[in-house]
Amino acid sequence: MRMKTTSFQVTVAVLLLLSPETTIVLVSSLNIALNDDVLGLMVFKADVKDPYFKLSTWKEEDDSPCNWFGVTCDPYSNRVTELHLEGLSLSGHVSKGLLRLQFLQTLSLSRNNFTGLISNPILTQLIKNSQVIDLSENGFSGSIPDQMFIQCGSIRSISLAKNKLTGQIPDSIGSCSSLQNVDLSSNLLSGGLPKTIWSLTSLRSFDLSCNFLDGEIPQEKIETLFDLRVFNLSNNNFSGEMPDKIGESLLLKSVDFSNNYLVGTLPASLQKLSLCNVLNLRGNYFAGDLPEWIRSMKSLEILDLSVNNFTGLVPTDLGDLESLKTLNLSLNQFNGNLPESLVKCLNLSVIDFSLNMFTGYIPGWVFGLRLKDVNLSGNQFTGNVDFGESAAAFESLEMLDLSSNSFSGVIPSSVGNFSRLILLNMSRNSLIGSIPLSLGGLKAANVIDLGHNQLNGSIPNEIGGASLLEELRLESNFLTGSIPNQIQNCSDLTTLILSQNNITGMIPVDIAMLTELAFVDLSFNSLSGSLPKELTNLTNLVSFNVSHNNLEGELPLGGFFNTIPLSSVTDNPSLCGSIVNQSCPGAHPKPIVLNPNPSHSDHGSTSLNMSHKRIILSISAIIAIGAAVFIALGVIVVTILNLHVRNSLSRSAAVALTFSGGDDFSHTRSPSSDYGKLVMFTGDAEFVSGTHALLNKECELGRGGFGVVYWTALRNGRSVAIKKLHVPSMSKSQEDFDREVKKLGKIRHSNLVLLEGYYWTPSLQLLIHEYISSGSLYKHLHEGNDENTLSWRERFEIILGTAKGLAHLHQMKVIHYNMKSTNVLIDCSGEAKVGDYGLAALLPSLDRHLLSGKIQSALGYMAPEFACQTVKITEKCDVYGFGILVLEVVTGKKPVEYMEDDVVILCDMVRGALDTGRADECIDRKLKGDFPVDECVSLIKLGLVCASQVPSNRPNMEEVIKILELIQCPSEGQEEIE
Structure with a gap:
């Protein structure tokens, strides 16, 4: 207010020095100019949606906008010079009202939802007239026009980052000699880097990261x-x-x-x-x-x-x-x-x-400095682990990964002094001795992994002191004793892996108090007693493996345990229940007999006894008859429903809707919503045998977690695959389903199975895909004969093609969720095509328990974070599944294989072989002829990196592709290209 008064006084003083006529003209011009700024901003506001009313202070009756939110004026002229409207959730288009702000120097609309073409003449003119333009993190699209940088005036800084810009960077950018800061990052720009950028001699910051630019x-x-100062082409x-x-x-x-x-x-x-x-x-x-x-x-x-x-x-x-x-x-x-x-x-x-391939001991400076993260995993370090008694890292270290080396000796008791440690991974070494009691001092720890060592003794009760634990992994050691009851103190625990030890005693009922538990593996121990019935309270369970123990009694009834896989409870001879096909001994009450002596002459007693027997027989008969009637009715109802579905589906095809190809995905609704809606993204619309063929079991190709797949043919003779989705009552509304499927239908890539159309009713949903004749990767790896086995070069190309398909999905912001070898198909030319992608988006919400239930067939491929409600599911979940798939292709073995008295986890087996220098022994023995062993071993290493337990340690799929291209022998790669 004080500044405004000073400006007014200066203006009045100047006017008093002028003639009356001149004063009148200047006052009139000043008022028009001020009203011009108000008018321009009000026109801009009229075209903007403001959900949080951030522009409520903008009122057209005001004489000046200088007190408005986000507006900065020159203190002397009161003209608008800066407009800062960052992060206000504004949407709409940038209107020509801003062109009336003749003195505007800085315009920042970043972190909003503005849309429109970047080639809009209004935006081009604003950039030419201003010095600082920030339109980052919006929804602007299209290519950058040449005119934007021609006669660009005094523009010093421009940011168009995080939009949807396409096309090339125009050569005209080199004519903006005053440019100091350029940020075009996180768009879809392509083409090469213009040589004219070297003309920008005033340039200080140049950021073109996260695009598709290429060339040298x-x-x-x-x-x-x-x-x-800043040069970013990442x-x-x-x-x-x-x-x-x-x-x-x-x-x-x-x-x-x-x-x-x-x-x-x-x-x-x-x-x-x-x-x-x-x-x-x-x-x-x-x-x-x-x-x-x-x-x-x-x-x-x-x-x-x-x-x-x-x-x-x-x-x-x-x-x-x-x-x-x-x-x-x-x-x-x-x-x-x-x-x-x-x-x-x-x-x-x-x-x-x-x-x-580092060797030797851990240098003293590792724990002598105040380090925060230390990762030495996957090398050849040897010797004892010595933290030192006065390590500076005790108060700073948060991540310590020493896994997959050759460390020996005991775990120092001083490990408990790391007061801020979040992750401790010392797995896959040769550590001996007992688990230090001080481990309970890791009050901040989320992950403790000491698996695959030679540790002995019992699990200390003090482990309950690490109350923030989410993952505890102690598998493949020589641990004895019982599971401590104090484990109940770790209320955030999601993963408990104690398999392949010598643990005895009963499973403590206190485990049932760990309500976040998702992954539990107690297999291959010597546990006894019965499974606590309270375990049914664990509603987040995805896997609970107690196989190969000495457990007895009845399996818990309810929740996860109603569908627990047989493999998770096998080799417990005294367990009973429907899952193990062994009835439990029960004590059934005998009928009351008033006269136990059948030769008794008391006629009344005999009559009463016979009458009681007749009642018992009558009740049994009624139950049997009722059950038979119920089953018969059920069969009749199911038959009628199937006939109704088939008839309604046939009728829906008869009334067929209008189909269209291209990107518009247009369609016409059927006359009755009961008949559903069929939409084809291609021009093909009619099936040879009518839609009833889609439900013909003779045409069934396979079954998966999300549905059954059938084969059928179109009128033009081309085959297609039809997926009938499971659990239709759980799918989204028609509008949501349409939107999600059309999003998938627009995805085009040579390594992805094409979605060609879909059919929807409230009770039935079908997805129509291109038909891939040569079957799945699983079939080629595990069901073919030795004569038709895949060659090494075929396997490498399948892995590379799968990586490219996944990378494209991730670019399109689609997570696969169900990456496994049965979902990688091989076409007639040997090219890999990833299928079944994005199906989880068709469900009402990404409920992890529902999803994990639907992809239990992907056992061994599932990333560990899938079980943790607090960890966000990202593309790194797919990377984990891809890593397991790589190991499967190289070794020819399934991710999990069940032997008579053992369960072989592929990932663990390969890691163990790599750690002991026997990685080449894991290569599929069905491979014939000469093949590059070094490539095989490199792929094994890549697979293990992708299958890291910690998501942040996994590369993204673009990085995976680059690593694959690096692994591939250049000469052979060139021959393949030619």
């Missing part, structure tokens, strides 16, 4: 970008080498070229970047040794060279990078010892050396 990065004139498809002279942009602070297809060695000019804080080259094909000159980049805080093909030793002077906070060298081929010089990196917080 132009080499010439990059040194002209003297002021460049998550694209760039190939070739890094520009040799990138180090000539001496002010660079962040270089991120991660997740591309770049090759070669690191350009030596990088050592000139003494101010660089971030160097991220993750997920490329860089090779060779890590150069010694890397220590010259003194300001580095983040160095990420993971998922490449670097070899050799880590430079001994790497510790000269004393500013380092994050060091990630995982998934390379480094060897030798970790450099001792890193003890000088006092700011180091995160180290990841996993999945290399």
